[in-house]
Amino acid sequence: MIGIEAVGVYIPETRISNYSRQEEFNLDSNFIESKLGVAQVAVKGAEEHASDLAVRAFYALRGKVGLDKREVDCLIVVTQNPDYPLPHTSAIVHGELDLGLSCASFDLSLGCSGFVYGLSLIESFMERNGLNFGVLITSDPYSSIVDQRDKNTCLLFGDAATATLVSRTPRFVSGKFTFGTIGRQYSELICREGILSMRGRSIFDFAARQVPDEITLLLNRNGLEIGSIDKFIFHQGSKYMHQTIVSRLKIEPKKAPFGARDYGNTVSSSIPILLEQEIDEPGVRTVVICGFGVGLSLASGILFRENSLTKQINP
């Protein structure tokens, strides 16, 4: 059985505080804490690229598990801010880490739904091809494309990267997934001429409407009741968005952490950053994950703690 064995996280130390921008953007503290929920955003160094953050996340992962680099037989980088349009960033990371010749490497271009898609893809690709050690990296440094004068984006997005080891000795295995796309709204969150622009209201409406439906579909597909889920790890869009989803689904707030206050919305890294904190919590046996945003795209999945799988699937 293939699944998640460990997650490594890299969040740059440098922060830009939204409190330092109160005057510039006429922000009150309530807006910062209750609407955004982001007090500061993490920012990479100007000379760092997606591959550099990815390599740091890989070494954070290696600090947790014994992993021989030469055994890695699949490397995926989820990014929409690659080092170059071509080659793919995974090739650069592959070279930087000196991985082996037979390691399959490719990039997945997705935003906030990227970790959930990537997890389903790496698991199915590894199963089909008989692979043993896959590394799923998320690294989408939006500071490269954020206009620091645009309060819609610069107060919200933070830089980070994660590396998830997918192996045959998993801590979490996946149930059935759901995926969705509303392509006709593709321009709601877009990078044109190197600058990100976002229609925040449209993204909010999309998330508030579609995510609860998607979670309901996910639970039905897996034959589970919402009350049986221990944790809900949603993409961390903004605090207000998060609370709206949690409230519409009538989830106990403590089951659905909001963790972006000190680093921001890290796009495809938002879910694995929070997931890392649940890996060593044996009481957390079922975790719903859901990513949504750029595309517009959404994806959800359910993770079962390995020793609880049999019980969950055959109650």
Next chain:
Amino acid sequence: MIGIEAVGVYIPETRISNYSRQEEFNLDSNFIESKLGVAQVAVKGAEEHASDLAVRAFYALRGKVGLDKREVDCLIVVTQNPDYPLPHTSAIVHGELDLGLSCASFDLSLGCSGFVYGLSLIESFMERNGLNFGVLITSDPYSSIVDQRDKNTCLLFGDAATATLVSRTPRFVSGKFTFGTIGRQYSELICREGILSMRGRSIFDFAARQVPDEITLLLNRNGLEIGSIDKFIFHQGSKYMHQTIVSRLKIEPKKAPFGARDYGNTVSSSIPILLEQEIDEPGVRTVVICGFGVGLSLASGILFRENSLTKQINP
């Protein structure tokens, strides 16, 4: 059993002839015909983007098979020249085609190995998620990034797109694949500041050395002899590269078509363009496909005509 049902191809009608550039680049006809093997390259309209070519390829596919758009439940676009860095081009194509909400859509960033990777990915993703109709699109218009004064690239690369229907009523099903990456050579074929550059000699050396090894590995992995293969569809890098590979593997030349003379090296579209021509040839029962280039990356696979599968696997 999931596999390839049909392939649609779109090659723009406009061509730039390499014969019209003989003086500018001091080319003799022998170089054009025997080394490049490309007499003219296909070029998209200046206002066309990857998504436009992708949509045209989709309609070429629909001209061949009855396919209800609302039944498409997976859409992959392989590109490294997306319309925008974000969102993914597959979202734009999804919107343009008015596909359904539950259609999974994502982009795969890979170059010349992209079709082979994409085929393995879409098949495994569809199997794992119980999907029925997947469309794998390749659309990587290099004319957007080629410097028309750089003879290393402008004489070689052509624009095209393909759309491959992957379904449960296949004409070809896949055997085992191989994948490889040499990331430390990532800069041999790269787009910097919007301009493509290629070290042709390094790419040639890579292909001439690695592809024969990869094909040998592929055949071993599938328990087949090279003589039992009906067709070899290699990425169409250049004619000299193609002939070198064919000769090193001692393949009868008629089994390994070179088809890029009239449109150029179309990156991830090169293999499906040639594969389309074999779909209706019942005598072609086993096809080796191999893509190699940007990354550096390579991938190979073997396709069995559906009614021949049992015989091939259990001889």
